[in-house]
Amino acid sequence: MKITRWISAALAVILLIAGGFYWLSMNHPSPNSAGAPQGGDFTLQSADGPRSLHDFRGKVVLLYFGYTFCPDICPTTLTLIGQALSSLSPAQQAQIQGIFVTVDPARDTAQKMKAYVRYFYPGLIGLTGNPQEIAAVARRYGVVYRKHKEKSGGYLIDHSAFIYLIGRHGKLRRTLPHGAPAAAIAAALRQLLQQP
Amino acid sequence: MLSKFASLACACALFSTAYAPAALASAASSIRISHPYVTAVAPGQTNSAAFLVLKNTSAHDHALVSASSPAAEIVQLHTHLHVNGMMEMRQVKQIPIKAHSKTMLKHGGFHIMLIHLRKPLKPGEQVPLTLTFEDGSHQKISAPVVKLSDTLKSMPMKMDRHH
Ligand SMILES: [Cu+2]
Numbered sequence: 374m375k376i377t378r379w380i381s382a383a384l385a386v387i388l389l390i391a392g393g394f395y396w397l398s399m400n401h402p403s404p405n406s407a408g409a410p411q412g413g414d415f416t417l418q419s420a421d422g423p424r425s426l427h428d429f430r431g432k433v434v435l436l437y438f439g440y441t442f443c444p445d446i447c448p449t450t451l452t453l454i455g456q457a458l459s460s461l462s463p464a465q466q467a468q469i470q471g472i473f474v475t476v477d478p479a480r481d482t483a484q485k486m487k488a489y490v491r492y493f494y495p496g497l498i499g500l501t502g503n504p505q506e507i508a509a510v511a512r513r514y515g516v517v518y519r520k521h522k523e524k525s526g527g528y529l530i531d532h533s534a535f536i537y538l539i540g541r542h543g544k545l546r547r548t549l550p551h552g553a554p555a556a557a558i559a560a561a562l563r564q565l566l567q568q569p
Numbered sequence: 570m571l572s573k574f575a576s577l578a579c580a581c582a583l584f585s586t587a588y589a590p591a592a593l594a595s596a597a598s599s600i601r602i603s604h605p606y607v608t609a610v611a612p613g614q615t616n617s618a619a620f621l622v623l624k625n626t627s628a629h630d631h632a633l634v635s636a637s638s639p640a641a642e643i644v645q646l647h648t649h650l651h652v653n654g655m656m657e658m659r660q661v662k663q664i665p666i667k668a669h670s671k672t673m674l675k676h677g678g679f680h681i682m683l684i685h686l687r688k689p690l691k692p693g694e695q696v697p698l699t700l701t702f703e704d705g706s707h708q709k710i711s712a713p714v715v716k717l718s719d720t721l722k723s724m725p726m727k728m729d730r731h732h
Pocket residue numbers: 444618647648658659680682
């Protein structure tokens with residue numbers, strides 16, 4: 374009797390620890406990078422000149438990485454982001470900046486990014502840069518991507534598809550998984566808006 | 570006597586596996602296609618994808634092995650894999666449709682990839698698709714072009730469970 378009790382207690386502890394590790398792995402964008410992504414300031418190119426994260430101090434920033442050649446994952450996420458933003462009040466919308474950064478700077482020019490992102494939500498900004506700049510920003514946010522050559526001669530880009538939410542002071546606050554419904558994105562944004 | 574019987578049984582089995590499928594209905598006539606659509610593209614987007622539901626009404630496993638369309642230069646069967654935190658889109662040789670079951674082509678999963686669209690796809694247009702199954706039989710369908718925001722309201726999308 375005592376032994377079974379002891380075993381069940383030990384089991385509960387093991388489960389708790391395992392659960393903790395599972396939770397950690399769920400919230401960990403890249404298994405290759407050590408520690409949680411730090412985020413941080415960056416400057417990249419928009420069609421209307423350079424844009425830095427610190428330009429949007431005081432606003433909540435939603436950051437997403439992808440590429441316009443992407444047929445499904447990126448348009449889906451951008452559509453959900455657009456739906457989430459549209460569901461907020463105009464006052465809330467004015468305090469949020471959505472940014473889409475390309476991981477395919479070879480094909481995605483600033484002009485192309487601008488036309489592309491506006492289709493999903495008028496206020497979105499599309500950013501590009503040279504490959505080194507993009508790689509540096511991606512590393513800081515724990516974004517992983519790599520080129521996958523196709524037999525046809527073209528290439529696709531495998532990429533992580535997290536949404537990063539940055540607080541009013543420029544700090545990375547939340548990471549939402551791919552497939553997060555529009556309502557979940559909107560709820561997370563609303564929550565961040567409430568923080569000073 | 571026994572071995573003779575066994576070899577006869579063997580030959581029968583061989584015969585039936587080799588010839589029986591030809592006598593049955595073709596894959597195309599056993600597969601019911603529903604809810605087809607192609608997503609409209611954003612400015613500058615040169616690729617899109619077709620989604621649909623394949624229902625196998627027969628007692629035999631079937632598979633979609635290729636698709637073609639005049640809307641794109643290249644049409645491939647694709648899936649998405651979630652590997653090392655990355656979404657990988659990969660071409661697949663076939664999309665299985667098991668006996669008496671449904672295979673859904675949906676966002677984040679199997680899809681018919683339309684590469685290098687000949688012209689941008691606008692909502693309301695129709696995209697002809699020819700689907701070819703494992704026995705060479707095919708079905709022609711027409712899929713409406715739909716705005717992604719409209720499809721995401723009605724279609725449950727594949728959620729990723731991480732690791
Ligand atoms: Cu694809």
